[in-house]
Amino acid sequence: MDALIRELDSGSLPPLSIKESRPDGLLDPEAARYNLTVKIDFDWRPGDSLTITWAGTPGSGSYTSPRIPIGGFTRPFQTHIDNLLVAFNVQQSVIVFYTVYRGIEPPVTSQPLPLYITRINQLNLPRPFIRQADNDGQGGELNVSNLSEFTLRINAWLLGRRGNPFWLELKGQNADGSDFKARYWQAPGNMVDDEFNRYGFFEQNFDAEPLQRLRNGSVLSLNFMAGLQGSQDPLLAQPFAHRNYIVLSPAKS
Structure with missing residues (x-):
């Protein structure tokens, strides 16, 4: 008998992580001097794709990536987004999340990662x-x-x-x-x-x-x-x- 496949929902999509941020949810701009690295890990399937969203100040302080075909990658998935986003959000709070697209199912958004960008030392x-x-x-x-x-x-x-x-x-x-x-x-x-x-x-x-x-x-x-x-x-x-x-x-x- 085939094992049941858990239905995709937000509860099955844990928050992504930002490699350069601290465990307490603070991101020092100095840590993102060269890279802003996103790490995602969930039980994806072949054919799945996702987008990554950085929701910060309106305009250039926010970003949503093109769809990334994640199905062929090994876990965990890691990629970089533009660290200019940090400059637009100094001393501001941002929410970072990803959205998964699976076949004809409605897209599902992950649990959010809240971050606070500290002032530049x-x-x-x-x-x-x-x-x-x-x-x-x-x-x-x-x-x-x-x-x-x-x-x-x-x-x-x-x-x-x-x-x-x-x-x-x-x-x-x-x-x-x-x-x-x-x-x-x-x-x-x-x-x-x-x-x-x-x-x-x-x-x-x-x-x-x-x-x-x-x-x-x-x-x-x-x-x-x-x-x-x-x-x-x-x-x-x-x-x-x-x-x-x-x-x-x-x-x-």
Whole structure:
């Protein structure tokens, strides 16, 4: 006598798992830096297919895969989905599930996997720097006395990709007591391109004369942010930790 085959229902479809997430349902963006890996395991049959759904913020923050013919795979099934989904859902909750299609039966949705995408830790993001500052830009002082040019640089960042716009603003105090504020990079003129991706950084030279007017001993702050979602709206950009230098300047205090 043939064994009874259990009818397909949500109870027979356990939640999928995300390899990069934690057991407590938190997903650190740093863990998904390179991959977002889905693992599915249930008693499928030849001819079964499924779709994977990441239900997050509307639009680009959500995704449903094309149908995947799973019947010929060995258990468990593992695949990757675009980790850009993480960038669109930072500090948001998402639901991830799969839907199984079997012959002429109605499609059945699995039990859901709820996830919370944590904020991006600033320690996992690079800070902009000026190459001519001490310790090749990593130190705390910037001597502008003999500079004719200075070089601004940012290294590649977590979840960055081609098309990400970025902004960089310098803030300080001039020797006459007035505020110094200048935006050196901004969208749409500054975007991650193939050359940025190839070298892993972007840098550009500028005239040092504005920096030589800064007050000696004052703080020069480098403020950088990037549009991880690809938007050119600075209100949606991810701010990075500031880089501060003490300015050593010939200007009169």
